[in-house]
Amino acid sequence: MSWELFLWLLALCVLLALVVQLLRFLRADGDLTLLWAEWQGRRPEWELTDMVVWVTGASSGIGEELVYQLSKLGVSLVLSARRVQELERVKRRCLENGILKGKDILILPLDLANRSSHEVATKAVLQEFGKIDILVNNGGVSQRSLCVDTSLDVYKELMEVNYLGTVSLTKCVLPHMIEKKQGKIITVNSFMGIIAAPLSGGYCASKHALRGFFNTLRTELATYPGITVSNVCPGPVKSNIVKNALTEEVTKTLGSDADQSHKMATSRCARLMLIAMANDLKEVWIAEQPFLSMAYLWQYIPTWAWWLTSKIGKKRIENFKSGVDADSSYFKIWKKKHD
Numbered sequence: 001m002s003w004e005l006f007l008w009l010l011a012l013c014v015l016l017a018l019v020v021q022l023l024r025f026l027r028a029d030g031d032l033t034l035l036w037a038e039w040q041g042r043r044p045e046w047e048l049t050d051m052v053v054w055v056t057g058a059s060s061g062i063g064e065e066l067v068y069q070l071s072k073l074g075v076s077l078v079l080s081a082r083r084v085q086e087l088e089r090v091k092r093r094c095l096e097n098g099i100l101k102g103k104d105i106l107i108l109p110l111d112l113a114n115r116s117s118h119e120v121a122t123k124a125v126l127q128e129f130g131k132i133d134i135l136v137n138n139g140g141v142s143q144r145s146l147c148v149d150t151s152l153d154v155y156k157e158l159m160e161v162n163y164l165g166t167v168s169l170t171k172c173v174l175p176h177m178i179e180k181k182q183g184k185i186i187t188v189n190s191f192m193g194i195i196a197a198p199l200s201g202g203y204c205a206s207k208h209a210l211r212g213f214f215n216t217l218r219t220e221l222a223t224y225p226g227i228t229v230s231n232v233c234p235g236p237v238k239s240n241i242v243k244n245a246l247t248e249e250v251t252k253t254l255g256s257d258a259d260q261s262h263k264m265a266t267s268r269c270a271r272l273m274l275i276a277m278a279n280d281l282k283e284v285w286i287a288e289q290p291f292l293s294m295a296y297l298w299q300y301i302p303t304w305a306w307w308l309t310s311k312i313g314k315k316r317i318e319n320f321k322s323g324v325d326a327d328s329s330y331f332k333i334w335k336k337k338h339d
Contacts, residue, residue, distance in 0.1 A: 025292075028288075028289070029268065029292070031286075031295075034272060034275065034284040038275045041278065042278045044275065044278040047277075047278040048075060048274065049073055050075070051076070051134055052077075052078070052125070052131050053070055053076070053134040054132055054136065054173070055079060055136040056112065056169065057081055057138035057140060057188075058079040058081050059079075059089075061240055062234065062269055062273075063136070063138040063139070064090055065266040067094060068090075071095075071097060071105075073274075074099055076100075076104045077105045078108050078129075078132075079105065080110035082109060082110070087109070088107065091105050106129070108121055108125065110169075112139050112161045112165025113165055115164065115168040118169045119172050121169075131176070132173055132177070133184065134185075135183070137185070140162040140166070141241075142244070142245035143202050143245050144242065144254050150247075150248045151249050153250040155201075155202040156250075158205070159202070159206050159209070161206075162203070163206045163209045163210055166187065170217075177224075177227050178224060181224055183228075184228050185217075186232060186276070186277055187231055187232065189232060189233045190233055191295055192207045192208075193208055193231070197316065198313040198316055202246075203245075215229075215231070228282075230282060230284070234287065235264065235287025236262070236287065237263055237265075237286075238263045238264065264286070269286050
């Protein structure tokens with residue numbers, strides 16, 4: 001075989017590999033590192049058993065589904081949220097699979113905005129189980145309102161709950177992890193911690209703040225390789241977070257049941273989160289297309305991302321004002337073209 005033929009074949013192989021990767025990316029529902037870990041990495045069923053996992057925001061949405069999947073791995077669970085009755089419901093369902101017993105699940109009501117209660121709550125977990133292996137910072141509140149219409153009290157509430165509440169609880173748990181030189185801190189951020197979008201100014205701000213804080217914390221913990229800090233950034237996922245989102249006043253939530261058929265299944269999001277935990281990934285992006293592509297644009301080609309977001313943002317605002325889910329129309333167009 002001549003060198004010229006060999007080089008042509010090599011170029012053809014490279015081209016085919018690029019085409020295959022492009023097709024995979026168009027069908028991807030997570031960043032490439034995460035999907036590689038799902039294919040070749042460590043299994044949650046091997047890595048997360050016999051651990052004590054504390055999940056905030058465990059009464060609904062991503063937190064609830066994550067708890068169900070964790071309960072099948074033989075872990076001890078601490079379930080926290082404000083609604084005790086909902087936590088009791090989640091606990092009962094966890095026990096239905098027959099793997100955990102009642103003593104393996106602690107219901108611990110918690111208000112992230114009430115920072116003075118976080119130290120007491122942490123001591124209660126340690127008294128019950130003796131350790132905290134994984135803290136999942138999932139609790140939070142969203143927003144749907146234009147900046148010009150939004151009360152400053154809404155921004156204050158978003159920062160109190162999403163940012164300061166999460167930081168406060170983490171700081172209460174961190175000394176315990178440092179003492180034993182081991183632990184995982186998983187923070188459920190959002191695509192809004194990477195990108196920016198109209199109608200979510202306060203929410204974006206709180207999530208950008210979380211990303212900055214936990215990226216900094218990771219660098220400060222470099223001398224403790226047994227402690228991992230992970231940012232999980234989901235895109236649109238089926239849950240009640242939009243229904244319960246704050247609007248222009250802190251006492252008013254959106255309250256509408258918008259169509260969620262275009263959003264990722266909560267079970268898939270939770271599974272990918274478990275993959276991230278098992279493989280100690282520093283940051284993961286979980287979303288179907290075209291949202292996943294938007295995250296890559298904002299990360300690597302921000303000028304293009306700003307231009308595209310300004311175009312899409314107009315439609316997002318129109319959807320919101322007409323009572324339609326802000327992201328639904330262009331997602332459905334994408335799905336129709338690629339299904």
